[in-house]
Structures are given as C-alpha cells and as structure tokens.
Amino acid sequence: MGVVAEGPGRLADVLRLRESGRHEAPGPGEVVVRMLAATVNPSDAVTVSGAYGSRTTFPMVPGFEGVGVVDAAGPGVPAAAVGRRVLPLGSAGAWQQYKRLDHSWCVPVPDDLPDDVACFAYVNPLTAHLMVDRYCRPGVRTVVITAATSTIAGHLAELLAERGLAPVGVVRGTPGRDVADPALWQAIVRTDTPGWRDELRAFGGARGVDLVFDCVGGPVGGDVLELTGEDGVFVHYGLLSGTPLPADGPLSRVELFRLRDIVQRDGGHHGRHLPELFAPVFERLRRGRLRTPVETSLGLTELVDHLKGPRAGHPGKLLIDPQR
DSSP states (O other), X not given: OEEEEOSSSOHHHHEEEEOOOSOOXXXXXXXXXXXXXXXXXXXXXXXXXXXXXXXXXXSBOOOSOEEEEEEEEOTTSOGGGTXXXXXXXXXXXXXXXXXXXXXXXXXXXXXXXXXXXXTTSSHHHHHHHHHHHHHOOTTOOOEEEESTTSHHHHHHHHHHHTTTOOOEEEEOOOTTOOOSOGGGOSEEEETTSTTHHHHHHHHHGGGOEEEEEESOOHHHHHHHHHTEEEEEEEEEOOOTTSSOOOTXXXXXXXXXXXXXXXHHHHSGGGOSOHHHHHHHHHHHHHTTOXXXXXXXXXXXXXXXXXXXXXXXXXXXXXXXXXXX
C-alpha cells in the first residue's frame, strides 16, 4: 500500500491511496526497506506540483524523508544488511509500506535513536548543518534568517549559537507562529510592520549584513538581499513565496544551496560517504539537539484525507506510520 500522486498538482488534489501486492524481490545490489516512519516536507509539495518536470515521472510515490528497516536484500548485498534500520535516500517513495532501492543509498541509523527522531534527520537538520559549516566563516558578525518560525530556522539558530552568534529573524507575523526558542535570537523583525527594512538595516550597520539564510525569495527575499553587505553572502535554499528573487538585485552575493546536489554527489555509485555526511547530525540528535516537533501522528491510510483538510497552522511536522 502506498500514497500515489497520479499527476502534477497540489497534494490535496492529486494524491490517491493505492493498494498493492507484495513488493518485488530486490535485484542485484538492491534492498527492500519496510518503512517505519515518514513525514511531509515542502520539497514533497514542490516536486508533486511538477516544478521539476524534467526529473519527475508520474504516477509517483512522494516522500523524501523517512526511516525503515531492510526487509530483503538482493545478490551482492551483505547479509548483515537485513534487519538494519536505515534512511533510504536518493529518491522519493517514503509514503509507502515498502521502498525498493539500491543498497548504496541506505544510511545506517544508530540504534539509540528512536524512529520518531531518526525520521527527521535528513531534510532540515542536514541542510542546516551543511549550510552553517560551509558559510559561517570567521569574521561573520550579523546573521539574518528569513522564515524564522520554520523548523529549519530553529535548527540554524541552534547551530549558530554553538559559534557564539545570535541571528536576527525575519517573520511575516502570522498569528500563533513564534520562533521555537526566543533566547537563541538577537531580535525578530516582522515584515507586516512599517519600517521593518530600516529596523533590519540597523542591525547590519554600515557594512551591511554578513550572512543571510533565505528560503523565501520573492520581494521579502529581495529586500533582505539589498541589505546584504558587499562582502556578505546571501544563501538562498528555498522558495516558500513561490516567487524568484528580483532580477535587479545584487545577485552576485547569492549562493544557491541545494541539498539534493550534495547528496547525489556523495551517494549511490558515485561515492560511499553518506554515513560520514550524517555523522554530525546523528551526534546532535543523540544529545537532544536539532529535534523536530511533531504536530500530529497518523497512519498512511489517513494521510490523503488529512492533507485535503484545513491545516491549523500549528508548528511541527506530520509523523506518518506507513504500516497502518
């Protein structure tokens, strides 16, 4: 059984629950992973929308993030792989009971991480860790994060605190949405208040903002980009607004960050470095850091109807049990 997107469109419009027989036996180098937990991310909605038409074939099973246990292994896969909990990466397909993939895309999960923690190790924590590690260089003093109430913004603030930095958050001012831990932030600037640009400019001072993490784009992203210093870096890693950055901005300061590019480079037949990539994330999760709040838990059979209904706007992610 799995949830299938019959064609491109909104999740609420194109998803169907599909019954299926027993999974096919894995081929050479392949495994079949019995999914234990999965979740929903904006990247799932973007993919199903048809935004990546050149690399998306419908019908498809969405779901880039989840954890499972190797149920069966094909020729050439070590026998010890069977029974191991793993993150099955490299493609969508977490919204089903069984996912078939090449064993090289399976990242072993530490035994002491529960399923409902390991499930969220990929999209937000890994992205936050890699971006801070890559772009937060010595000399950075002022950091701005857009969509500061998002889960990944909270992760970024945690990681910056390890380096003695408190970022300035930019939010829309949506009622009921606040940053996860206010103590980690220098200030929160609301774009629904007059003069917010001047307020943000004051934090950058004469040199401008040193570092921006932006997943919004559009006019707000463009305004923050204008406040980025000449030697600053504007890291653009998402497009929640659905609108690109203005073409007349200082785009030379923009660094595009795509988690998919890094994972594809380090995974599959091109390399065996995925466990090393995840090691710092697993270590922080083990210490109770970079955790993801859960809005609600539901079975796979409930997912389609849930996504069709109104969202209450509560912080946290959906935790999906594919086996019910």
